[in-house]
Amino acid sequence: MGATFHGPGEGENFELGGSRLSLKVGADGSGGTFFMSETTLASGFIGPPLHIHREMHDMFFVLEGTLTVQVGEERREAGPGSFLCVEPETPHTFANLSGDPVRFLNFSTPGGFESYMRELAAAFAGGDGPPAPEEIGRIASAYDVEVVGPPLG
Numbered sequence: 001m002g003a004t005f006h007g008p009g010e011g012e013n014f015e016l017g018g019s020r021l022s023l024k025v026g027a028d029g030s031g032g033t034f035f036m037s038e039t040t041l042a043s044g045f046i047g048p049p050l051h052i053h054r055e056m057h058d059m060f061f062v063l064e065g066t067l068t069v070q071v072g073e074e075r076r077e078a079g080p081g082s083f084l085c086v087e088p089e090t091p092h093t094f095a096n097l098s099g100d101p102v103r104f105l106n107f108s109t110p111g112g113f114e115s116y117m118r119e120l121a122a123a124f125a126g127g128d129g130p131p132a133p134e135e136i137g138r139i140a141s142a143y144d145v146e147v148v149g150p151p152l153g
Contacts, residue, residue, distance in 0.1 A: 004024070004025045004029040004030075006024050009022065010022070011023045011024045011037075011038075012114075012118075014117060014120075014121035015121065015124065015125070016117075016120060016124050017045075017124050017130045018042040018044075018045045019040065019041050019042065019045055020039065021037050021039045021040075021117055021121070022037060022038045022039075023035075023036075023037050023117065024036045024037060024038060026111055026112070026113070026114030026115075027110070027111030027114065028111075030111050031111075032110060032111045032112070033109060033110060034107060034108065034109045035106075035107065035108045035109075035111050035112065035113040035114050036105060036107045037105070037106050037114075037117065038063075038103065038104075038105055038106075039103070039104055039105075039106055040101055040102070040103045041065075041067070041095075041096035041101065041102050041103075041104075042096065042101055043096060043099050043100055043101060044096065045095060045096045046095050046151045046152060047093055047094045047095040047096075047151060047152065048093055048094075048136075048140070048145070048151060049093060049133075049147045049148075049150055050092070050093045050148050050149030050150060051091065051092070051093065051140070051145050051146055051149075052089055052090060052092075052145075052146050052148055053086075053088050053089075053108075053145060053146075054088055054089065054144055054146065055088055055110070055144050056088060056108050056109065056113065056144050057085060057086065057087060057088065057108060057109045058085075058086040058092065058106070058107075058108050059083070059084065059106070059107040059108065060078070060082075060083070060084045060094065060105070060106055060107075061082070061104060061105040061107070062079060062080055062081065062082045062083075062103075062104045063080060063103045063104055063105065064080055064101070064102065065079075065080070065096065065100050065101055065102030065103060066078065066079050066096075066098045066102060067094055067095075067096060067102045067104055068094065068096070068097045068098075068152055069084055069092065069093070069094045070091075070093050070094070070152055071084070071090060071091070071092045072090065072091055072092075075152070091148050091149065093149075093151060093152055094152070095151065095152035095153070097152065097153075112143070113143065115143060116140065116142075116143035116145065119139050119142075119143075120136065120140075123135055123136065123139060
């Protein structure tokens with residue numbers, strides 16, 4: 001038996017163009033069953049384009065601030081204590097359209113989404129400014145992310 005323990009701010013940490021992500025556990029620490037991160041989005045951070053996952057369940061639990069989420073055609077403002085579980089094949093996205101940072105937990109099953117976050121963080125760190133949408137799309141397509149519409153904005 002094993003265990004993973006991270007205190008506040010601990011874990012594998014990434015900067016993603018105005019977003020900070022702290023990986024708390026991935027496939028290696030969960031027997032392949034899930035991924036969890038703590039994410040902080042800066043005010044005005046536009047998240048990913050509307051997308052689906054063929055296999056993955058994507059979940060969000062808001063800790064602080066207001067996360068704007070879109071599922072299909074429906075948009076909602078998710079404040080502290082809000083939870084969203086998105087089943088596979090369901091179009092969804094998120095953004096921080098508020099004037100304050102938003103902090104949330106992101107869970108997904110099965111595990112492995114941490115590999116996408118690592119590659120995406122490397123793309124953000126590897127150039128002058130954010131990577132081109134085509135580059136992000138290329139990376140995303142390798143990790144069960146299929147773009148089906150525009151980002152929130």
